[in-house]
Amino acid sequence: MPVLGMKRSGFRRSPRSQPPGGWALDGRSPSLGYLRTSGDAAGFGPSVGSFRLTPVPRKAAPGVLWAWSGRSSCSCARPGRCRPISPPRLELSRSGSSTVTQGSRGVRQLAAKGCGVRVPAPFPGRVRNRACALPLGADSGAQAPDYRSILSISDEAARVRALNEHLSTRSYVQGFSLSQADVDAFRQLSGPPADAQLFHVARWFRHVAAILGSPRAPAPPCGLQASRGRRTQPPWSPPAGSEPCQLRLYNSLTRRKDVFVPQDGRRVTWYCCGPTVYDASHMGHARSYISFDILRRVLRDYFKFDVFYCMNITDIDDKIIKRARQNYLFEQYREKQPQAVQLLEDVHAALQPFSAKLRETSDPDKRQMLERLERAVRLAAEPLEEPARRGLAGEELDGRVQVLLEEAKDLLSDWLDSMHGSEVSDNSIFSKLPKFWEAEFHKDMEALNVLPPDVLTRVSEYVPEIVDFVRKIVDNGYGYVSNGSVYFDTVKFANSEGHCYGKLVPEAVGDQKALQEGEGDLSVSAERLSEKRSPSDFALWKASKPGEPSWPCPWGKGRPGWHIECSAMAGTLLGASMDLHGGGFDLRFPHHDNELAQSEAYFENDCWVRYFLHTGHLTIAGCKMSKSLKNFITIKDALKKHSARQLRLAFLTHSWKDALDYSADSMEAALRLEKLLNEFFLNVKDLLRAPVEVAGQFEKWEDKETELNKSFYDKKAAVHEALCDNVDTRAAMEEMRALVGQCNQYMAARKAARRRPSRALLESIARYLTHMLKIFGAIEEESSLGFPVGGPGTSLNLEPTVMPYLQVLSEFREGVRRVAREHRVPEVLQLSDALRDDILPELGVRFEDHEGLPTVVKLVDRDTLLREREEKKRGPSATCVPVTAEFSLAQTPVSSRLPEGSAWPGSTRNPRYPRGNA
Structure with missing residues (x-):
């Protein structure tokens, strides 16, 4: 065998x-x-x-x-x-x-x-x-x-x-x-x-x-012996879970929310239209640049995209040229120190064309502004009429002359420009004005905590690139030269295969009023309009007239058109296609539609911009912002009334793509939100400062802690879903506000039960809220928890340095109060109250006394404390609930103010902040 x-x-x-x-x-x-x-x-x-x-x-x-x-x-x-x-x-x-x-x-x-x-x-x-x-x-x-x-x-x-x-x-x-x-x-x-x-x-x-068990089973059951006799592990399959949210952005090219897919992995190329710097930046600018700053921070810090952000400064434009000439001619006129008689003659001469212009104006807002200007000039001129006829002189008359000069500045500047504007030829005159206002713009953006762009482009620095850009468009057959200017042939472009003119606002194509506004005041004369093959054509390059800056080019001396500037600068930096392009809602047509047309004519493609983002309008108390309505608010004026954080919170509670109303009501809501968040952070900080053993930091959770923790994770998921939904900060802030309300209820309930709340849980929630507010740009400085105490614009956080001394002062005051009560010394108690109510608020310190509990010490913004003190003295307002009465935990327990199951003020059921449309 x-x-x-x-x-x-x-x-x-x-x-x-x-x-x-x-x-x-x-x-x-x-x-x-x-x-x-x-x-x-x-x-x-x-x-x-x-x-x-x-x-x-x-x-x-x-x-x-x-x-x-x-x-x-x-x-x-x-x-x-x-x-x-x-x-x-x-x-x-x-x-x-x-x-x-x-x-x-x-x-x-x-x-x-x-x-x-x-x-x-x-x-x-x-x-x-x-x-x-x-x-x-x-x-x-x-x-x-x-x-x-x-x-x-x-x-x-x-x-x-x-x-x-x-x-x-x-x-x-x-x-x-x-x-x-x-x-x-x-x-x-x-x-x-x-x-x-x-x-x-x-x-x-x-x-x-x-x-x-059944045919075609995925794996043998647990315990079945394999061919080699080993027992195998049971089958395992991943949990079903839910489909992860994808970031969707409202794309003006499709007028819907599209899934955001960058062209190059996680890298995002973004171009944003910057300001035309010829005057002070106003709240309309703040609306756009704060909104884009929030979007940029969310994409970079929350969704972890590698964002390359470019912005331009328009320093060559018809508005800049005209304003620079007017300022220059008026300053020359002022330096001549005109006498009263001469000034009156010039004012009357300027009023004649001004009155004719007023009669031709059909826009009600503009007409109201011109009427107000004319009325102010005539009122300022009346006190000079009689002394001028009598030939009087003196300091009083000189003062009246200065008053008339100031009131008639706009009137005289326009008149002087029409008379002598063509005589201005020095290019430095046209660069001085935009340099000044650009510097002011950057100061305003820094004050608003708006991140600077990765690359800043100025039109005056890209003139050679603009000339090359125009030349190639002409070579590709989409541009033509006429009388020294170069125009874009919209008809030929629209009829070319693979091209479409008016992608963003097709219904506005042919709107001559909008097209002429896009060309500029100096480029809409009958002579200029006759140079075009079609009324819809727009200037790529403008032949300079006397009194305008000029640069050499193949077609003679001239200057860039407004629309070509952005195309050339963005194309030079970002190439034939970019992921994002942003701007204000009013730039869609003709500016951005013309940008798309000339750029796609240059690159011979149809995808120069993948996603177009446009921020919504800003209104002032429900009305359009206008000098005629006396509601024109500069950024500097707004910052005198409210902090940059408060302005940003107001913007965060609105959708970036919808209209935003800047009013007393919206800012009052922002103040209440800031108060709610700050009080929560201060209460958590006070809880964390209380001495406790290491083991005592981790106590057994009861039902209240489990419920709050579940709500915490639900709110985080809701915030994530809101940010994926077109970066809906309004919904995200509602969820965060509701989470703070639940935390306040939890702390009040534990306090009423004489139980210590969970330090670790509240700290986790506070750190999450701090992290999200940093992403939104609402926390300017580095802070481990909550809003920093050093104040906006400062890099020093005073809390770690000052708080130990204030804690000692608080303990000493408690001891003095205890002795005063035991010996019945009311004068000492009055001094203690004065320290709490009058002295410490001036230093930005709040002492909160609670019966049977240690005094709570909080570092708060001084202006906030003073405002609270004044509101407390005035009592409840007939039209608005005071901030301290509605949100302060220090005065009334939350559980006594909120019935079981009721909504916290400012929660997702608050009618003041409806979600609205997409």
């Missing part, structure tokens, strides 16, 4: 030495063999000893296997002997002289009666090296059917018939174990065969289904 061996990979010839970590059946003679086990061999459990096996001759006892124990005891009737094992079909692979390997296909565990030896048996599977699965006593020359050919049959009916034929030679008894081939074949079946003649497959199917 040949030597047979078993190990994990199947059957093999084996030397007489025991293989490590496995078990083997080897023969010493044609009638003698050993079954040895060592370790956890192939998943069959620990070592059970060494057994000597003696096969019985076929003719004596066919199919019976005898075993003799050499080193292990058994429960045989005869000592050291085992009873015979007579399985009906014990299948062992045998091969004459060649090495036979039957792959790891699983096992059938058959307990050897009387000695506990587990004897492996092969089972259906792919057989290598022509191995056979035979009953004892069978001829070893026959070949077993191969599963490989069965599995390769594509037709299921044919595959089932072949499987039935193969299974007709198999026996499936209790204890049958699966091979991988069984599993593969089973998973290819849709169900048990309906044909009664295929009973072998039906019986096999029932056995396999009892183990796997």
